[in-house]
Amino acid sequence: MEKIVELKKQWETLRAEQPKLRIRDAAKTLGSTEAELLATGLGETVTRLTDNFQGILQGVEALGKVMALTRNDYCVHERKGVYKNVTFTGPMGLAVNPDIDLRLFMSVWSSAFAVDENGRKSLQFFAKDGEAVHKIYLLEESDVAAYEVLVDFFRAEDQQTPLLIDLSKKEMVEKADTEIDAAGFKENWMTLKDTHDFHGMLRKFGVTRTQGLRLAPEGHAVKITTDSLKSILHKAAETDLEIMVFTGSAGCIQIHTGLIKKLLQTGPWFNVLDPDFNMHLREDAIASVWLVKKPTDDGIITSIEVFDETGAIIVQFFGKRKPGIPENESWRLFVNEIAIIA
Secondary structure, three states: OHHHHHHHHHHHHHHHHOOOOOHHHHHHHOOOOHHHHHHOOEOOOEEEEOOOHHHHHHHHHHHOOEEEEEEOOOEEEEEEEOOOOEEEEOOEEEEOOOOOEEEEEHHHEEEEEEEEEOOEEEEEEEEOOOOEEEEEEEOOOOOHHHHHHHHHHOEOOOOOOOOOOOOOOOOOOOOOHHHOOHHHHHHHHHOOOOHHHHHHHHHHHOOOHHHHHHOOOOOOEEEEOHHHHHHHHHHHHHOOOOEEEEEEOOOEEEEEEEOOOOEEEEOOEEEEEOOOEEEEEEHHHOOEEEEEEEOOOOOOEEEEEEEOOOOOEEEEEEEOOOOOOOOOHHHHHHHHHHOOEO
16 A cells, blocks of 8 residues: 555656656656556546446447547557447457447456546556556547446446556567478468468467568568658548558557548657547657558458567558458559658
8 A cells, every 4th residue: 555655646746747748658757557557546536447348348338429549659549439339259359330440359458447537537448567458538429427327337346455467478589580481481371361360370380470571472571661651641641542540459459440631740759630530650669661461362452560679560551441342452552652662
């Protein structure tokens, strides 16, 4: 308890000194985690919820239009809409809608809170390591009464016990390229039937994602410049071409499908600032950008994949498509025309 009191004091001091500092950055400054910082507000601005994450998410539809937020260190993805069609199969969850489109990995989820920050109400979910996996913010048009009912229903009996944070992580150690069956990997790549098979192929051959791109069949993965990426997004905005933007945390992948229109550079951040979709991409954290081509039963699928210096994926871009429908030819053409090899 003394540790919590001290952490609360440290955070209050930091907020007084840097009122615009976000909680994620404050946690790093204080050598803590976002979940632990948030928990210092229990009984005041924060309410701990039960670990019935599936029930909570399925109850969010009653709130009406809200804003879903999923982020990693270098990309923030914000999408407004209604949480419908939330289903689960074992530890895997889906929300498939034109606006709220999520892939949920529930084995990672560990804690949930309702938060009221100066009247801005939200539901926030965290992994075992204290990192945020997903957040849901109320908008002016959201049903506040339904939110209060949801929070009361899923309120945890225990509001006091400190969080158990597990910082141990199993990180994949990259093997030397010479240890990989490169010929078999290339052959498997060329026989892919679905983009969802890609991750399984990486695991099968024991390669990391960026290593897999290095070992790809000729012409199927090339490094391009960051400026190429921005030029491609500007072209999509100018031509009203609908695209898909995938951003993930450890426990959630959030997808925007549609137009992007208002693009703005603010310092190191490259932003999409549209009414129902915002993206904030930290450009100076980008270590590599790849143009990737994957065979499928629907033809070649072209993506732009962005990585940080650790090889972690930051964000992915595709042309708008659905299973069973070939890739938009306009997306494929101008991606290949604009991309400049790094």
